[in-house]
Amino acid sequence: MSFIAKRVIDPAVIQQKIKGTIVEKWMFYWKSVMRDYKDVVIGLKEEAKQKPKKAVAVITGFTFLGICAKTNPDLKSFRAKHIQSVVDISLVSSTVANPTSLNHLKYLEKCFNASLIRHQSFGLFSLIWVDTSSDKCKNYESTCEYMNWRYVNFHRQVVDVGFLGIWWVISRKMLDYDINY
The missing domain is CATH 4.10.270 (Myosin, subunit A)
Incomplete structure (x- = not known):
C-alpha cells in the first residue's frame, strides 16, 4: 500500500x-x-x-x-561566384579572353583587396556596391559626413544585384568570357 x-x-x-x-x-x-x-x-x-x-x-x-x-544570395556566394569566374577565365588564353569580363574581374579583385566591397540584403534581393573608403580606414575623408558620397550617385557604385540565387551582373559579364571581340 x-x-x-x-x-x-x-x-x-x-x-x-x-x-x-x-x-x-x-x-x-x-x-x-x-x-x-x-x-x-x-x-x-x-x-x-x-x-x-x-x-x-x-x-x-x-x-x-x-x-x-x-534564395536571396549573400556576400559569401558573391565571393564564390567571383572566384569561380576568375578560375574559368584563367583557363583561357589572355589573347582569347573577353576584355570586358577580364577588366570586370580585375576591378572586383582590386575592390576586394582594398576592402571596398559592401553587401546589403533587402530580403528579396541583395546589392553589392563599392564604397569610397575601407571600413578599416579611419582618416578624415572616411569619417567626415560632408565628404561621404551622396545617395543620388549610388546607382554608379552598385556592382551587382543578387536575385533568385543568381548574381546577375557578373553572370552577364561572364556569359561570353572566352570570346574576344
Whole structure:
C-alpha cells in the first residue's frame, strides 16, 4: 500500500487562484488571439471558395516572395561566384579572353583587396556596391559626413544585384568570357 496520496486538481480551484492576477490577463489575451486567428482562417477559406482565381493569384504571389527570400544570395556566394569566374577565365588564353569580363574581374579583385566591397540584403534581393573608403580606414575623408558620397550617385557604385540565387551582373559579364571581340 502506498502512502503517497494522489492530489486531484479541481479546475474551479485553479480559476479562483488565478482570478485577478496577471496570469488570468495573459490567458485571456492568448485566447482572444487564437479566436482572432481562427476567424481569419475561416474568412479566408470562405473568400477562397467565392473567388478561387484571386486565391490562386495570392498564394502564387506569396509563394514567389517566399522563394525569393529563401534564395536571396549573400556576400559569401558573391565571393564564390567571383572566384569561380576568375578560375574559368584563367583557363583561357589572355589573347582569347573577353576584355570586358577580364577588366570586370580585375576591378572586383582590386575592390576586394582594398576592402571596398559592401553587401546589403533587402530580403528579396541583395546589392553589392563599392564604397569610397575601407571600413578599416579611419582618416578624415572616411569619417567626415560632408565628404561621404551622396545617395543620388549610388546607382554608379552598385556592382551587382543578387536575385533568385543568381548574381546577375557578373553572370552577364561572364556569359561570353572566352570570346574576344
